[in-house]
Amino acid sequence: MNLTQLARKTLEFYFENKSFKPDEQTKKKYNQKKACFVTLEKNNQLRGCIGCLEAKQELWKEVQENAINAAFKDFRFSQLTKKELNKIKIEVSILSKPKKLNYENEKDLLKKINNKMGIILKKGFNSATFLPQVWEQISDKIEFLEHLSLKAGLNKDAWRKSEILFYEVDAEKE
Numbered sequence: 195m196n197l198t199q200l201a202r203k204t205l206e207f208y209f210e211n212k213s214f215k216p217d218e219q220t221k222k223k224y225n226q227k228k229a230c231f232v233t234l235e236k237n238n239q240l241r242g243c244i245g246c247l248e249a250k251q252e253l254w255k256e257v258q259e260n261a262i263n264a265a266f267k268d269f270r271f272s273q274l275t276k277k278e279l280n281k282i283k284i285e286v287s288i289l290s291k292p293k294k295l296n297y298e299n300e301k302d303l304l305k306k307i308n309n310k311m312g313i314i315l316k317k318g319f320n321s322a323t324f325l326p327q328v329w330e331q332i333s334d335k336i337e338f339l340e341h342l343s344l345k346a347g348l349n350k351d352a353w354r355k356s357e358i359l360f361y362e363v364d365a366e367k368e
Contacts, residue, residue, distance in 0.1 A: 195220045197286040198368045200254060201232050201261035202279075208262055209276045216254055224254035229289040231325060231363075232260040234274065234282050241282060242268040247292055247314060247323060247361075257286055287312075287325055287363040295358045303358060304335050314359040315342045315352070322346035326363055 195203075200216055207214035230253060231245025242264035246256065261284070265274035274282070292314055297303040307313065309329035315322055322345035324338065332338045339353035346352065 197224065197230075197253075197257050197288075197366050198284045200224075200257050201284045201286060202368075204258045204261045205265055205274070205279060208265070209279065214258070216258075221252070221254055224257070225252050227251060228253040228256065229291075230256050230260060231287045231289070232257060232264045233285040233287065233325070233327070234264050235285070236278060236281050236283070240271075241278075242271050242274065243325075244268055245287070245289075247289065249291075253288065283368050285327070285365055285367045287327070287365045290362045292359040292361045295360050297358065300354050303353075307335060307339075307358075307360070309333065310362060311360040312363055313338070313342060314361070315339070315346050315348075315356050316359070317346065317348055317352050317356040320346040320348050320352075327365065 195216060200220060204214045227249035229246050229249045231243060233240070234242040244263035244267065245260050250256070289312065295303070295306060297306055310326055312323060312325045322342055324342050329338065332341055340350040343350050343352040
Protein backbone atom coordinates (compact mmCIF):
# COMPACT_ATOMS: atom_id res chain seq x y z
CA MET A 195 0.00 0.00 0.00
CA ASN A 196 1.35 3.45 -0.87
CA LEU A 197 0.72 6.67 1.05
CA THR A 198 -2.09 8.02 -1.15
CA GLN A 199 -3.90 4.68 -0.82
CA LEU A 200 -3.42 4.86 2.94
CA ALA A 201 -4.89 8.38 3.01
CA ARG A 202 -7.88 7.36 0.85
CA LYS A 203 -8.63 4.21 2.90
CA THR A 204 -8.41 6.28 6.07
CA LEU A 205 -11.05 8.69 4.72
CA GLU A 206 -13.30 5.90 3.44
CA PHE A 207 -13.28 4.25 6.86
CA TYR A 208 -13.79 7.62 8.58
CA PHE A 209 -17.05 8.11 6.70
CA GLU A 210 -18.18 4.75 8.13
CA ASN A 211 -17.23 5.89 11.66
CA LYS A 212 -14.40 3.37 11.70
CA SER A 213 -10.66 3.78 11.90
CA PHE A 214 -8.51 2.15 9.25
CA LYS A 215 -5.72 -0.05 10.54
CA PRO A 216 -2.97 -0.53 7.95
CA ASP A 217 -1.28 -3.91 7.68
CA GLU A 218 2.08 -4.59 9.32
CA GLN A 219 3.93 -4.33 6.00
CA THR A 220 2.63 -0.78 5.47
CA LYS A 221 3.45 0.20 9.05
CA LYS A 222 6.96 -1.19 8.68
CA LYS A 223 7.53 0.50 5.29
CA TYR A 224 6.51 3.92 6.67
CA ASN A 225 7.71 3.64 10.29
CA GLN A 226 10.25 6.50 10.17
CA LYS A 227 9.24 9.75 11.82
CA LYS A 228 8.73 12.23 8.99
CA ALA A 229 6.81 15.44 8.48
CA CYS A 230 4.21 15.47 5.73
CA PHE A 231 1.27 17.31 4.21
CA VAL A 232 -1.84 15.76 2.71
CA THR A 233 -3.42 17.80 -0.08
CA LEU A 234 -6.90 17.19 -1.44
CA GLU A 235 -7.94 18.53 -4.84
CA LYS A 236 -11.29 18.50 -6.60
CA ASN A 237 -11.50 19.53 -10.26
CA ASN A 238 -7.87 20.71 -10.08
CA GLN A 239 -8.79 23.10 -7.26
CA LEU A 240 -7.48 22.93 -3.70
CA ARG A 241 -10.07 21.27 -1.42
CA GLY A 242 -7.99 20.90 1.74
CA CYS A 243 -4.36 20.80 2.82
CA ILE A 244 -3.05 20.08 6.29
CA GLY A 245 0.29 18.90 7.54
CA CYS A 246 3.19 19.51 9.83
CA LEU A 247 6.67 20.90 9.34
CA GLU A 248 8.40 18.74 11.92
CA ALA A 249 8.28 14.98 12.38
CA LYS A 250 6.26 14.01 15.44
CA GLN A 251 5.28 10.40 14.76
CA GLU A 252 5.65 7.56 12.29
CA LEU A 253 4.89 8.61 8.72
CA TRP A 254 1.94 6.22 8.34
CA LYS A 255 0.26 7.76 11.42
CA GLU A 256 1.05 11.29 10.21
CA VAL A 257 -0.56 10.58 6.83
CA GLN A 258 -3.72 9.24 8.46
CA GLU A 259 -4.00 12.19 10.83
CA ASN A 260 -3.33 14.77 8.14
CA ALA A 261 -5.77 13.14 5.69
CA ILE A 262 -8.58 13.45 8.24
CA ASN A 263 -7.56 17.01 9.13
CA ALA A 264 -7.33 18.06 5.46
CA ALA A 265 -10.82 16.65 4.82
CA PHE A 266 -12.55 17.93 7.93
CA LYS A 267 -10.49 20.59 9.73
CA ASP A 268 -9.07 22.91 7.05
CA PHE A 269 -10.89 26.12 8.07
CA ARG A 270 -10.73 27.43 4.49
CA PHE A 271 -13.18 24.79 3.27
CA SER A 272 -16.41 23.10 4.30
CA GLN A 273 -16.01 19.54 5.50
CA LEU A 274 -15.58 16.93 2.82
CA THR A 275 -18.73 14.94 2.08
CA LYS A 276 -18.89 11.23 1.39
CA LYS A 277 -20.32 12.02 -2.06
CA GLU A 278 -17.24 14.11 -2.92
CA LEU A 279 -14.69 11.48 -1.93
CA ASN A 280 -14.58 9.73 -5.32
CA LYS A 281 -13.97 13.11 -7.03
CA ILE A 282 -11.01 13.94 -4.79
CA LYS A 283 -7.39 13.52 -5.85
CA ILE A 284 -4.93 13.01 -3.00
CA GLU A 285 -1.31 14.07 -2.82
CA VAL A 286 1.06 13.26 0.03
CA SER A 287 4.18 15.41 0.37
CA ILE A 288 6.99 14.14 2.60
CA LEU A 289 9.15 17.01 3.82
CA SER A 290 12.87 17.18 4.39
CA LYS A 291 13.98 18.84 7.61
CA PRO A 292 13.65 22.64 7.19
CA LYS A 293 16.89 24.63 7.01
CA LYS A 294 17.38 28.31 7.65
CA LEU A 295 18.11 30.29 4.50
CA ASN A 296 20.82 32.84 5.15
CA TYR A 297 20.61 35.88 2.94
CA GLU A 298 22.05 39.39 3.03
CA ASN A 299 19.20 41.37 1.48
CA GLU A 300 16.07 41.04 -0.65
CA LYS A 301 18.04 40.66 -3.88
CA ASP A 302 20.15 37.88 -2.36
CA LEU A 303 17.03 36.11 -1.06
CA LEU A 304 15.36 36.25 -4.48
CA LYS A 305 18.52 34.83 -6.04
CA LYS A 306 18.68 31.93 -3.55
CA ILE A 307 15.09 30.68 -3.65
CA ASN A 308 13.78 28.46 -6.42
CA ASN A 309 10.69 26.51 -7.42
CA LYS A 310 11.98 23.24 -5.95
CA MET A 311 11.80 24.71 -2.44
CA GLY A 312 9.02 24.73 0.06
CA ILE A 313 9.30 28.03 1.91
CA ILE A 314 8.54 28.83 5.54
CA LEU A 315 8.23 32.49 6.52
CA LYS A 316 8.52 33.42 10.20
CA LYS A 317 8.15 36.81 11.82
CA GLY A 318 7.43 37.15 15.53
CA PHE A 319 4.65 34.72 16.42
CA ASN A 320 3.42 34.53 12.82
CA SER A 321 4.47 31.91 10.33
CA ALA A 322 3.24 30.21 7.18
CA THR A 323 4.47 27.81 4.55
CA PHE A 324 3.92 27.03 0.91
CA LEU A 325 4.78 23.63 -0.48
CA PRO A 326 6.92 23.67 -3.63
CA GLN A 327 3.77 22.75 -5.60
CA VAL A 328 2.48 26.31 -5.02
CA TRP A 329 5.15 27.56 -7.44
CA GLU A 330 2.97 26.02 -10.20
CA GLN A 331 0.30 28.65 -9.44
CA ILE A 332 2.58 31.52 -8.39
CA SER A 333 5.81 31.42 -10.37
CA ASP A 334 6.92 35.01 -9.68
CA LYS A 335 9.22 35.00 -6.63
CA ILE A 336 8.07 38.36 -5.22
CA GLU A 337 4.40 37.49 -5.67
CA PHE A 338 5.03 34.08 -4.06
CA LEU A 339 6.62 35.72 -1.01
CA GLU A 340 3.88 38.38 -0.82
CA HIS A 341 1.17 35.69 -0.78
CA LEU A 342 3.11 33.77 1.86
CA SER A 343 3.36 36.92 4.01
CA LEU A 344 -0.40 37.42 3.75
CA LYS A 345 -1.01 33.75 4.60
CA ALA A 346 1.04 34.31 7.78
CA GLY A 347 -1.33 37.14 8.71
CA LEU A 348 1.24 39.83 7.96
CA ASN A 349 1.36 42.62 5.40
CA LYS A 350 2.46 41.61 1.91
CA ASP A 351 5.93 43.11 2.30
CA ALA A 352 6.74 41.31 5.58
CA TRP A 353 8.92 38.80 3.69
CA ARG A 354 11.51 41.52 3.23
CA LYS A 355 12.38 41.39 6.94
CA SER A 356 11.46 37.85 7.97
CA GLU A 357 13.21 34.64 8.80
CA ILE A 358 13.06 32.29 5.82
CA LEU A 359 13.49 28.53 5.98
CA PHE A 360 13.26 26.04 3.16
CA TYR A 361 12.68 22.33 2.63
CA GLU A 362 12.23 19.90 -0.22
CA VAL A 363 9.41 17.43 -0.72
CA ASP A 364 9.03 13.98 -2.09
CA ALA A 365 5.46 13.98 -3.39
CA GLU A 366 3.24 11.03 -4.17
CA LYS A 367 0.13 11.78 -6.23
CA GLU A 368 -2.83 9.65 -7.24
